[in-house]
Amino acid sequence: MRVRAVLLDLDGTLVDSHAAVRRSWQRWADAVGIPLESFFHRTHGRPGHEVMAEVLPERPLAENLADNRALLADEIEDTDGVRALPGAARLLASLAEMPWAIVTACTEPLARARLAAAGLATPEVLVTSEQTDAGKPDPAGYLLAARRLGVEPAWCAVVEDASAGVRAAIAAGMHVIGVGGPVEPAPTWELAGLDDLEVLPDGVLLRLVGSRVHRDGAPIST
Template sequence: MLFDVDGTLIDAVDNQRRVWEMWAGRYRLDADEVYRVALRTRPMETFAQVAPDQDPRECLTALHELEDEDVQSGVYAAFDGASELLDALPAASWALVTSNYEHRVRGRFARTGLPVPGVIVDAAAVEEGKPSPVPYLLAAEQLGAQPEDCLVIEDAPSGVEAGLRAGMVVWGVNAPVAVAGVHRHFGSLREAVPDILAFARLEGLRKPPPRLR
């Protein structure tokens, strides 16, 4: 089981908007326009589009500072069903695949009480982020799983594309309308919990028992 984080397990929409608004304020940019661009591009691409006259490295440093502050002071909530779902999965059967950084993910999970898996593939772990399949393929490799045996849970088009390109089953959650390409769509994570657990049990039965020594 391979899970995206923001928008899938943790509701961080308000936090992301607030961080980008503060970042836009530092550069005296229109906050609504900046956030609109940020929703569909990676940070460096956002900077190139909304602040082409600024040093992108300084822009990224400023953004990271605001994000780190938000992890400490912002209000976060796990989506309904997230705790129940993750607590029910064997620790070695699931991973997090995120475009964020591991220390922020751990901070958010600590704030919301969610368990942390042994495998976290973050932005620093790969050179190519979503929609490249690389992050999901790396997570599968670290879990010792074949791509075709993996279930990806996503909420965003770039993540869905990444999972599909990795040759995995992809289910979408937390969106009123299905993202193009998903194999199944659920309006909320809560609705998907029974089916995700059923998928996990089925995959567990398919695997041969370990040899006795």
């Protein structure tokens, strides 16, 4: 797979922050009196205030924005258990000679806190929630990362684990590598994890190892 840039999601792709995220949302759910399990599945890869608006549609936007700021501040302080996912450090090291970026629904302080807690490098191009008007599945974040790297979207590969992120990358016209389990819609390629993704020495070729490849929706064993 020949590309000119690699764009990566953060939570669930490079770092495991599930426990910390769940703790923060549990505190919010308790405060507003809604069972966490009724909506937690909606939170992955999306701005918190958008999820809050879906859960409490009659609530003023200002209250959701304020609660989201408090939730994010809580998550910056609570990095207990945040760790790099298998293959993440090796993959980022192999990207040193080619353009790459992280595109995340986190704020910049939260993204940096999680990368530091996981012991992972911070890229020069880090696209966070403050920099776009809409979060995933809107393609704005991935398109902004491509512009900053000076690479056309069609030459970018996106590595994602969440449905919202896959939809964003597809809408941006990029190749999508799904990791960690099946999502809908199906990514271009699907891998068990980052250990199945290699960057070859020429810096522009990705090799998918032991992957299931999706073309036109049909799984092909490789």
